[in-house]
Amino acid sequence: MPFMKFVKSLALPSEMLPPIIEEESHFDPETEHSAAKLGMWLFLATELLLFGGLFAAYAIFRAKYPEMFLEGSASLDVVLGTVNTVILIFSSYTVAIAVSAIQENRIRLVKWMLWITIICAAIFAVNKYFEYSYKISNGITPGTDIFYSIYYAATGVHMLHVFIGMAVLGVLLKKVNEGRYHKGNFTAIEIGGLYWHLVDLIWIYLFPLLYLA
Amino acid sequence: MSQSHSFDKSYLEDGTGFKSWFFTHDHKRLGVMYLWAIGIFFILAAIASFLIRFEHLTPGQTIVDAQTYNVLFTLHGAVMVFLFIVPGVAASFGNFLIPLMIGARDVIFPKLNLYSFWVYCAGAIIFLIALAAPADTGWTFYTPYSIDTGANVILVTFGVFVLGFSSILTGINFIVSIHKLRAPGLTWDRLPLFCWAAYATSLLQVLATPVVGITLLLLIGERYFGLGFFDPAKGGDPVLFQHFFWFYSHPAVYIMILPAMGIISEVIPVFSRKPIFGYKAIAYSSLAIALISFLVWGHHMFVSGQSKLINIIFSVITFAVAVPTAIKVFNWLWTMYKGSIELSAAMLYSLAFIFLFTIGGLTGLFLGALAADVHLHDTYFVVAHMHYVMIGGTVFGLFSAIHFWYPKMWGKMFDEFKAKIAFVLIFIGFNIVFFPQFILGTLGMPRRYFNYSPEFATLHQISTYGTWILGIGFIIMLYALLRPISNKAEANPYKSASLEWAMPSPPPTLNFEKIPTLTASTYDYGTKLEQEA
Amino acid sequence: MVNSNTYKQYFNIWLLLMFLTVITVGAAQFDFGSLNIPIAMLIASIKAGVVALHFMHLKYEDGMTWIFATYPIFLLFLLIAFSATDIFTRVVN
């Protein structure tokens, strides 16, 4: 018992000990679950601040060059932007269902919802692809002016998150198919879901800022 | 949790070979590997700095040309900052100590911890590759030069971006561990002060790093895709880069120093045989630093063309951030007051920390004072200031930790006498290198300059001679540490009351066979002990 | 936490979000002058709040999670406020 040795080596009067009473480990599933969620929220905080640089740049340059932003945003396709908004919000809805369904062992529902979410993400990406290629074929590049710098940087970094989200959801789906997740083990889906909601949250701001300014 | 780890074997004996280390989940092994990694990069960057100093032995060219000089100080600064001091004490001793101190078997996400280490390695490798075509921008990568220079900026900045990830993941791990894994009875007001410091550091890592991440990403975008944020030719604003950069990098100086402060708070009471004075003040001042440090970044930009109004605002707030720091210093001094002080090597480094860090901190106030900084900005005064803080502070704190936890980490004892000789040389050498630079700076010697006018020669030469003493000190220290005099360490050779000393030295892989329950603070020893003995 | 009501609730939340999206686009058709951006941000924030509270279950989380979820917003505000103060009070000569 190393601790007893330690206590003796200190030779403290007993009421001054940092005393230790034996107890079970508390690295238990409940701790792990709540810890994973807390950790994920911290990670979302960093993601928010990652986009923070772009939002800050937007705020400053928008105030500095209001006409440029009005013109630029008028040139973006509102319909496509709205469609993408609807798609992302819907995918947020489906992922939320998946997170709840796994807690009731409704595995088939989970699979469906994850599939739909991934497909929504893919449609979002395809739309974006058309949007980018249309712009670039018209000679509008990230270097055209500050508005397009922000447009490309913000939607580009967001797009990167969409792809990462798709990969995460894909891995989750694969593991659901393998029967790895169920009522007693759903933390990963909950965490992955949180990540996907963040992708939606960011877009909720980017959409009016870029397309409707 | 794997049951295959025996509690009779120490973590060092629990498996050998490359795989048992590089794929380990054990926070102690990860801590040790971080320590080796930052040690190697410290030596690398120190060699670069000795070359810089050697170049300054005479005015004009001494050993390298001007472009090489630019590369050298960039290399020195970037490696020291991003590969050595930012991961630094937190990743090495934070990993090693936090679970032991809070009575846990590991950090909360052990696998993630391993991934953070791999990400660190990846960032380091990118850095090393970048050495083939090194950058010349200084570690700050200021625009517009960093957009225009022909040197290779993209690879280094990408390396920094990757390292940032490692920093963030480690920070998340520590925060959640301290929230969720404290042993029963280890309430917040009993938490060891090192953990408080690591907690505050982790907050900064998590909340500040992403901003520099996006900034460097945008810088890469400027060079690669022609983005215009920081490019005045496109209507962008180069000073905005500085805002974003220092939004991270000022908090980052506290990422560098806070863990070292935590170490001092652990070492001082043990070798003064007194309970820490002002526990709560020290704990909360760490949090206060973490909060206020986000408000002062503009003091790095007083002569950047920043507006007068914001200059004044930043200057005023800067003085506020000195308060929690000063609180710590006074509490350490008060802890020692009337204690029975034992001048071990670890204690000597801690004492030197208080002395040198105070000089560094006070000269920081000179620089935070708007009027003074207009004269001192970008002179050697700044170089001296930051090295008093970063070497006198962080590096001395790290050395203190290396000596103090040496028995716990390695299960061996080093030769105190040799270590003390090394300390004396390092202390003297350090002051000879950097004190003259305060004078050089006030006389107007600019930093990052290859050449200088002859009237500065004497002070420059003194400074260069100092590096030789410093270098010899480092070598003796390494020698003392690498050649232990005994292969057996007691569980608690320094009679500390902190939890990590309750285990054998070195501890078993899973630390605690049974998770302990605490009923008192770990600082409740000291004077009473001596009185009753 | 999950009961038969959960899915219905999600559906209602989704309807609400769709409704707010319509408002977002609708509001943009009118010119409120300098209030354009604040109004758009207000609506976006309501949407974001709804997603965070209901889809991300923030309403079930403890105080610590709330702090970590909201503190970065404060920091972002700080970043914008201080850099904007510089840029818009700068005198270039």
Ligand code: HEM
């Ligand atoms: C080992 C002893 C060290 C010596 C002798 C040394 C010396 C120097 C010298 C001569 C310079 C160039 C000054 C100039 O011309 O502007 C410099 C810059 C710098 N040093 Fe050190 N240094 C040492 C350790 C450190 C440590 C531990 C750090 C920790 C982070 C550090 C961080 C920096 C930084 C950030 C710069 C600025 C680089 C730049 O201008 O881009 N140094 N140092």
Ligand SMILES: [Cu+2]
């Ligand atoms: Cu600063």
